Amino acid sequence: MNHYMVLKKKDFNAFIEKLSKKMKVAAPVRKGVKNFAFEEVTRGDAISRVSLPTILPPKKYFMPQRETIQTFDRAVPRWNSVVSENDAIVIFGVHTCDLSGIQFLNAVMGTPPKDANYLARKANITVIGLECNDYCDAYASCKAMKTHLPSGGYDLFFTDIGDAFMVQTGSAAGETLAQETGFFTTADTGEQKKLGNIRKKKEKIFKDEISVKYANLRTVFEKTVQSEVWEDIGSRCVACGNCTNVCPTCYCFDIQDEIDLNLRTGRRVRVWDGCQNEEFAKVAGGENFRRKRGQRQRHRYMRKFAYPMEKYGTYACTGCGRCTRTCMAKISLKETIHALGEEAKS
Amino acid sequence: MTALLESPYEVMAGKILKTRQWTDLEKYFEVELPGRKDLGHEPGQFVMISVPGVGEAPISVSSSPTRKGSFEFVIRKAGGVTGMLHTMKEGDSVGIRGPFGHGFPTQRLEGYDLLMIGGGCGNIPLHSLITFVLDNRSKFGKVDILVGCKTPETVLFAEELKDWAKRPNVRLDLTVDRGGPGWQGKVGLITKLIPGIPTDPQRTCAVVVGPPIMYKFVIQELLKKEIPDDQILVSMERHMKCGVGKCGHCQIAQYYCCREGPVFTFKEIRHFYEAI
Numbered sequence: 001m002n003h004y005m006v007l008k009k010k011d012f013n014a015f016i017e018k019l020s021k022k023m024k025v026a027a028p029v030r031k032g033v034k035n036f037a038f039e040e041v042t043r044g045d046a047i048s049r050v051s052l053p054t055i056l057p058p059k060k061y062f063m064p065q066r067e068t069i070q071t072f073d074r075a076v077p078r079w080n081s082v083v084s085e086n087d088a089i090v091i092f093g094v095h096t097c098d099l100s101g102i103q104f105l106n107a108v109m110g111t112p113p114k115d116a117n118y119l120a121r122k123a124n125i126t127v128i129g130l131e132c133n134d135y136c137d138a139y140a141s142c143k144a145m146k147t148h149l150p151s152g153g154y155d156l157f158f159t160d161i162g163d164a165f166m167v168q169t170g171s172a173a174g175e176t177l178a179q180e181t182g183f184f185t186t187a188d189t190g191e192q193k194k195l196g197n198i199r200k201k202k203e204k205i206f207k208d209e210i211s212v213k214y215a216n217l218r219t220v221f222e223k224t225v226q227s228e229v230w231e232d233i234g235s236r237c238v239a240c241g242n243c244t245n246v247c248p249t250c251y252c253f254d255i256q257d258e259i260d261l262n263l264r265t266g267r268r269v270r271v272w273d274g275c276q277n278e279e280f281a282k283v284a285g286g287e288n289f290r291r292k293r294g295q296r297q298r299h300r301y302m303r304k305f306a307y308p309m310e311k312y313g314t315y316a317c318t319g320c321g322r323c324t325r326t327c328m329a330k331i332s333l334k335e336t337i338h339a340l341g342e343e344a345k346s
Numbered sequence: 347m348t349a350l351l352e353s354p355y356e357v358m359a360g361k362i363l364k365t366r367q368w369t370d371l372e373k374y375f376e377v378e379l380p381g382r383k384d385l386g387h388e389p390g391q392f393v394m395i396s397v398p399g400v401g402e403a404p405i406s407v408s409s410s411p412t413r414k415g416s417f418e419f420v421i422r423k424a425g426g427v428t429g430m431l432h433t434m435k436e437g438d439s440v441g442i443r444g445p446f447g448h449g450f451p452t453q454r455l456e457g458y459d460l461l462m463i464g465g466g467c468g469n470i471p472l473h474s475l476i477t478f479v480l481d482n483r484s485k486f487g488k489v490d491i492l493v494g495c496k497t498p499e500t501v502l503f504a505e506e507l508k509d510w511a512k513r514p515n516v517r518l519d520l521t522v523d524r525g526g527p528g529w530q531g532k533v534g535l536i537t538k539l540i541p542g543i544p545t546d547p548q549r550t551c552a553v554v555v556g557p558p559i560m561y562k563f564v565i566q567e568l569l570k571k572e573i574p575d576d577q578i579l580v581s582m583e584r585h586m587k588c589g590v591g592k593c594g595h596c597q598i599a600q601y602y603c604c605r606e607g608p609v610f611t612f613k614e615i616r617h618f619y620e621a622i
Contacts, residue, residue, distance in 0.1 A: 069355045072398040077439035079357035113590040116351035225619060252594030255587050259399035266399050280595060283585045284424035287558055289620050307600035
């Protein structure tokens with residue numbers, strides 16, 4: 001059942017400390033002026049609660065950059081599957097954009113044949129969301145992607161209401177975790193009202209950031225497959241793959257074998273990979289089905305705005321703005337959508 | 347918490363029963379699973395073959411499921427895994443994962459005249475279907491087989507081709523792009539052979555497997571013959587890494603080639619850029 005509790009800000013430090021004695025706690029930590037990263041913390045005051053997204057989304061806890069999926073010994077004709085289970089971990093400070101990213105990954109990895117490695121990690125992760133009361137920066141498009149408000153995907157969800165956090169429970173696991181720490185009280189009507197006011201204020205602050213309506217996005221992308229916009233983006237893209245690495249819904253990977261120095265034992269690992277890398281769609285005969293950078297960028301966008309609608313019934317863009325923020329070539333998601341939208345009109 | 351799910355990356359230990367170097371680049375392998383367990387594949391499906399320490403590569407099964415107990419591959423040396431496979435011999439072990447994907451819809455093909463066209467490596471997955479059809483000969487109409495290869499030295503399944511040509515109601519034609527000394531067969535593109543084949547388009551299913559460039563021209567010829575686009579089947583080559591619709595490498599538009607493919611109807615893919 002969804003219900004509201006309150007955690008006083010003065011108890012926040014103690015709450016995180018107590019939690020970190022029981023299990024790992026990861027949260028955004030400041031890394032320089034505008035950069036933040038999810039890291040293990042043991043103290044509440046180490047946590048940054050600004051709304052700007054972390055460099056990498058929390059997907060790294062569900063699907064690490066590098067993960068052993070098998071071990072082998074060349075002397076024995078046997079491969080041993082490894083489904084490694086992480087220690088129990090709480091991820092605190094997951095913004096609503098990233099919650100929707102996790103929900104998307106859950107849908108993909110939970111579609112049969114299910115990804116046992118992902119699901120084993122997920123089973124040990126508790127997610128605590130944190131509301132953005134205001135925009136992080138001008139790159140976000142969370143209102144347009146309908147991810148600026150909490151909509152599931154969390155065990156607990158925090159909203160800063162001044163001297164306290166309003167805490168919404170999303171799962172029995174979240175409820176138990178909160179109860180066990182002993183810091184949470186039931187919300188009174190005054191606190192409920194404060195939350196209501198914040199949400200009302202958000203309605204005024206958050207406006208559609210892109211010029212194409214949510215319902216029309218898929219059609220716009222499908223109509224503009226042959227657009228010159230892709231040529232333009234392709235001419236600027238340096239194929240670094242940053243956009244896919246930082247994307248909360250990019251999950252493509254490569255599978256590689258590593259052999260130990262004894263040349264006998266080794267392991268098979270899966271590592272993050274991305275469609276922007278030149279080799280990604282190349283086959284053994286040398287044919288590359290997305291040889292040009294423009295084609296690869298189009299593929300990335302289609303995988304956010306067209307294909308997943310068909311397959312999973314949702315867009316795969318969370319509006320977090322990371323791809324634009326990280327792009328060295330200043331390829332902007334909002335500008336791209338705007339240009340395609342204008343073209344689709346004509 | 348214990349893992350409740352079995353890993354989709356589980357590898358079975360296969361044993362190589364027989365190998366034979368067929369051409370400079372292609373080598374034949376017969377493989378069995380522990381206890382001669384049936385692979386349970388459909389013609390046109392693929393498996394991931396593992397060489398520990400080197401990696402995994404997607405390889406089509408060339409034998410028909412009608413032949414039980416073991417299964418076959420014909421593997422072109424093209425990269426790390428296939429290069430290493432070429433050094434392997436009888437008794438060596440290889441990892442097998444799969445079979446994966448949708449193969450040729452053999453039930454749907456029943457009752458149709460079949461026009462099967464293979465180019466180069468494409469003849470390998472096609473071999474699985476042709477053997478299946480010939481093993482179930484009474485279920486299918488007339489069978490036309492067109493085989494195209496670059497040179498006489500690269501012709502695959504040469505002995506079997508002679509045998510197939512002798513089967514009742516089977517017509518087989520072989521052409522090479524470039525002839526050579528002693529070659530008395532046809533020389534020229536496979537597309538040239540299509541117009542001369544008498545077809546009743548409504549009751550014909552065409553099956554095309556070959557390099558991308560071949561699809562472009564062969565399919566044009568088939569459409570000229572008025573074979574409906576949902577009766578033209580193609581098998582798409584992509585570099586599958588996971589085989590279970592996750593890793594993204596084999597994606598063609600919204601399709602994962604390893605799951606929804608590798609066999610598609612031309613109708614399914616004709617409007618997708620980047621497909622062929």
